[in-house]
Amino acid sequence: MKKFLLPLLLLLPLIFTAQLQSPSEFLGYELGSQFTRHHQVVDYYKYLAQSEPNRMKLMEYGKTNERRPLLLAYLSSEDNIQNIESIRLEHLKSTKGEGQPDKAIVWLSYNVHGNESVSTEASMQTVYDLLTTKSNYLENTVVIMDPCINPDGRDRYVNWYNQFKNTSYNVDPNSKEHHEGWLSGRSNHYMFDLNRDWAWLTQAESQQRLKQFNKWLPHVHVDFHEQGVDSPYYFAPASEPYHEVITDFQREFQVTIGKNHARYFDENGWFYFTKEVFDLLYPSYGDTYPTYSGGIGMTYEQGGSGRAGLGIITSIGDTLTLKDRIAHHHTTGLSTVEVASKNTEKLNEEFKKFYQNKDFKYKSYVLNGNEDNLYKLARLLDQHEIEYGIGQNTTAKGFDYNTGKQGSARSTEKSMVISADQPKSTLVKVLFEPRAKLSDSVTYDITAWSLPYAYGLDAVASENFIGKSEVEGSIYTPVVNDINDENYGYVTDWNSLEDAKFLAELLKEKVRVRYVNKPFSMDGNDYKRGSLVITKGDNKYHSDFTGTLKNILKNYSPNKELTVVNTGFVDIGKDFGSRYVDVIKDVKIAVLSGDPTSTLDFGEVWHFFEQQLNYPVSILDADYFNRVDLSKYDVLVLPDGNRYRSFLKDNAMEKIKDWVKSGGKLIAMGESIKTLSTDKDFRIKEKEEEKDSTISLGAFDSSQRERIKSEITGAIFKAKVDPTNPLAYGYDDTYFTLKLGDAAYNYLDGGSAVYLTKGANVPVSGFAGSEAQKKIAETLIFGSERLGRGHVIYMVDNPLFRGFWENGKLFFANALFMVN
Template sequence: MKQFLFLSTILLTISLNAQQLKSPSEFLGYELGSQFTRHHEVVDYYEYLAKNASDRVQLKEYGKTNERRPLLLAYVSSAANIKNLENIRTEHLKSTTGESSASKSIVWLSYNVHGNESVSTEASMQTIYELLTTKSNYLENTVVIMDPCINPDGRDRYVNWYNQYKNTPNNIDPNSKEHHEGWWSGRSNHYMFDLNRDWAWLTQIESQNRLKVYNKWMPHVHVDFHEQGVDSPYYFAPASEPYHEVITPFQREFQTTIGKNHAKYFDANGWFYFTKEVFDLLYPSYGDTYPIYNGGIGMTYEQGGSGRAGLGIITSIGDTLTLKDRLDHHRTTGLSTVEVAASNASKLNQEFQKFYRNKNYKYKSYVMNGDEDRIDALTQLLDKHEIEYGWGKSATIKGFKYSTGKTGSLRTSENSLVVSTDQTKSTLVKVLFEPNAKLSDSVTYDITAWSLPYAYGLDAMASQSLITSTAKSKKSISNGSLSSKAYAFMTEWNSMKDAKFLAELIQNKIKVRHSYKPFTLEGKSHKRGTLIITKGDNKNNDGFLKTLVKIANKHQIELTPTSTGFVDSGKDFGSRYVQMINAPKIAVLSGEPTSTLRFGEIWYFFEQQLNYPMSVIDSEYMAGVDLSKYDIIILPGGFGYKGFLKEDKLDGLKDWVSNGGKLIAMGDAINGLTGEDGFGIKTKEVIKDTSENMQIFDEGQREYIKQTISGAIFKTKVDNTHPLAYGYDNSYFSLKLGADAYDYLDSGSVVYLEEGNNKPIAGFAGSEAQSKIEKSLVFGVSNHGSGQVIYMVDNPLFRGFWENGKLLFSNALFMVN
């Protein structure tokens, strides 16, 4: 009788909840899945729930996008849990530092990180509605955090495009326009960055704001909802190999536990799915791996469809895939995830605490020397991740030396950055700093090397001993008032901070020179590239000194005054070796054949990192543009430049370069400049591995990877006497994303792989690819008439996180003349 009354109470509660709250379809005025919901309408529904179920839903804005759309999180749980939400959070976080009595499971569901994988936001509305009504029993011991749309800018771009071009009623013919989104797709955010690959690098405003809240919760389970090709069935955990070695047995097992629960529902409905394929757990900047490296169960769910599918499409086997189908699948896995977490709350809490106990990793400390600005840039990233660090002392330590790939020694000082694994986020430290991630399988979904010391260009050592460190306050530079009696002011050229300083000076019409030769003045040595700001050059600039000190203090640049341009050794300031830096007018190609991601990296670099203006010229109307108005044209990486740069376009570029233009060709764009009619750069051919004459069909992928490079790091040789390499030592660690290779230039090979040096220092490169890239160009400059072509075979701006490449790109803009 008691059991009957209990069940009756639950059913009555569910019935009342359902009556009181409108479903998404009721609220929106159309059946969910019959059309795409714009972001502001999604926000309206979540606000409606927060108002009408305020005892069970809290809605908080955690930021705004570049296009000013709100980023939202909905906290969903029982009335008792919502009332006690802050205590639940703080008790849960105690699990990361010691004992805790936490008993609730914390589940974070992230929707629509890729804007045109748009069904997941629709599914989020149905999911939260059912959690508040028919599935409210899941919430008794579970807090669900829902982000209905990580990427509102991209999603609205897609939804608005689709609503503009779709047939009425929608057309399921794959050839119809509504299934062909075009170049400027909704996948990426405003700056065309892939937000699913930005969790660790935090270049984008969406990622930065999200992580602030994520660190306050550190959920047990995190799910990233995606879509894939139209013809693919649903994918859910467990993931495929390679798994990073730090992933615990429980994290592996629980993926299987969740996957089996999903399979139960999919089997009952006759829905197709796959597991343990394609999507691995290695690269640390995904929405599944980053949570795993922070102790959670991170998972990617992939529904067939994406921007190609629209409201409905005929698949290759003749079935019709609808938005309603896609929505139902994501709703099912979302609810199934919460169900499993709710029934395993005790185990999740136990294992989460266990994850944060002391780890016996091989390397206990990572110690780094280098340019102060680059170290400062790295500490800014560490602060965002809440990774602890300190500073060394005068000593000599031994360990694995990153620059040689061997055991060696490193002299440290109070300016040496020390990051140890003796801290809460020890696992994340290991993953981000380890010299070379261990690969259990060479077939991977993304890059295989990313170690931060290489990315930031630091002289680093991994020590098996715990290196003691101390805290210190950050030094603040203030130049005070500058003497009007000074002949000039100087500052070194070493980092992106210096490039930002120069960019702002130029925009404030302050004239700046740089030295092509090293020199000494008043007993102090100065390297090539040193910026020289003379009073004489700026005599007609009212308020010159006041503006200069303001900009220098803003960028924390220390200016060295001098009373003379007569150097102790080297070239005087009036020499032809001390040249004025021009204020270049820059254009960047967009549209096909450029890659949206590669274009976006450049766009973001100019607007958010360098803060220097550029013009965007689309390929559709490039032929009608007067290129003589621009000093620099940048061709981002992409696909199909050979077909695009034909005859008149290529001839026009050659004339423009010959007349003094500077062309920067990146990645595959270089391929469009080869050949007899091009600029003279020659492609290197692959040397095939003929050790196996017969290939087994099932091993085709394994054979193919011999020709590939999966984002590996190579140590290259640098001619740092060339302006393209000012600020660098005689070596540069380059992230190579593929096996495209070009012969050395006749002159101007600035960064290159030497003969006998074709093996990666970190990451995977196939045997045939290694043979191909030996003795090949990485970055170089060739003169053509009065202008130059700058070749960037590797991408120094990749995903905005390869900090060490940004100065090289700045050199291409300002130093190469």
């Protein structure tokens, strides 16, 4: 009897595991035969966690804008799950050169782009197999799975596809089910690309995810994607350029993983490619950010994406199905965990080495400037768990970001000092370096992003360690405002988005505000153009002027300093009753959406109003634009997009022009300017290019290298600012602009607020081709012109790019409120 009992006991775990339902069994349809809605995915993961509580833990780490849950599943052996917090803490000791961790940490992220929908389907098969046939991988490995980073975008795609697919699905590429509309499922609710938000953290999904990511800092992170229908599978190793901080081991281990994938793909006769297209430079990707945090970060790309549906005929006549796509992502997912489990000791050893002292050129970064922008930067650094302090009244010498040369800066108690001597030193270098080193000028994204430029701060990068003191509480100087019924009024500055948010709250609460068009002095204080004036006399009919002002300062602008004034008679300049002190209108704003615009660029504008400025905006879709009465709006924004030529035909163009001439304000961004420039009523004109009649006889293989001579891949340029122009109120005489292309327009006579001067066409950071540099020389960046009784504002460069170019946002606020 005893002879049979032991084998039976050994079989019991297998019998129990065999009872675990596969995705197909649980969902009631064969995986890959239809798309699974997000709530069904959540249900399956909950089922697994409930069925296998000793080997799987499930947590909800947040919610999306549309209130869908964000999940993380933790998988490992029973013993590891029981001790998972101890494993995590022991692993994090490596960042201090301590501890003896002996587990590999693998994080698998699925569906960051919603219409790259196969990866969430594959995740369900992967998690099932890790709990069943591949459970041996979990003995020395903790696997963290995010089944869907972007639930809002994914459900948008899946619901659309289910509405329009044929019964059964149609593989004809011309069929409706293979052609998403303007609002595709790729982006999140606000149409942001979450795969480009890891470093900037503008979106709710990114902010909540990074809190959990920093608790683990995995050895390996995989970001599952899809690419074009006709592309085979892509996996590591990545393409050049690699950022110079990436270690030899991080490079080598990508090859190790890639070869293991290749073994499985070769067995199945599947095509793939490596070392092309997808580089490791831009820091805000799901592969680069984990890499700069010490891990092996990788992108995997399956052919398909939103066009593929359940099945599609490719250009060579093959049929690509969702089941095929699942099989490929499922294979690389398991292969990744397999390699990590076989290299646990090496992964831990190299992770610890990564966090040892780095001999980077710059040891400290000293930043001075606008207090609001310093505060915004501090909040970003807090989210990344990057350490910083305040200065100690010393002088820092080093690279001056403003001049591009050696210089110096005072490091005072109002300065921010960031040291490279900290665990996140590699990330500090990448985010703050003046100019990223490029091993190859052909890149997948922007090539410049340095945070001192993005936040408009004066900065010096020093080759020495600069002393700093710990920050106690906020880096803001505490503000106590004297607000009472006896005061004549208040004056405050205007030089940041925080000031614009304060103004927006005042306008929403029907508080009348004025702004000054000439600098003035009063009671020993100097005030610049754009300064806000709030008086009791202007608000005598307000039901609770003083109480409302106190409430706004307490709840929305606690660090906003108001100076009390007891007269409208100024010492130097224009008195408060002058025509140079204008009332700011409570403007009604509309933004165009739909086919002419880029979803991403529209999303940046929409997010700016709703989540940053907190000011109401109406969305007018192009489909019914001609039926809208524009007289109901004071401002119309045209986001960037490449379809304006077909949209701004006779009716729409004349409608907009008549509205502007009657007093409307048009804000044209990016490519919308190009179409306006062809109309005789607008003074904006494209710069004429000098045509080179020389015929190139270069080799065919060099054509890509020739093309990049005419491209600007996200480079930073030092521009000239006219601070007397209302569009530039609150700025000094220079602005570092991020250019994303070679669009070039002539100066506007009397209306050029920001522009490139002669010799400023060479980037201070990032790549710009030689021909592109010639083209943009002496051209407009931001400007305005009068048209009838209204205004047209041109934004050639995007001041709201990806929500992270903080120093550009005041230009947009000026366009809304100051240009009158």
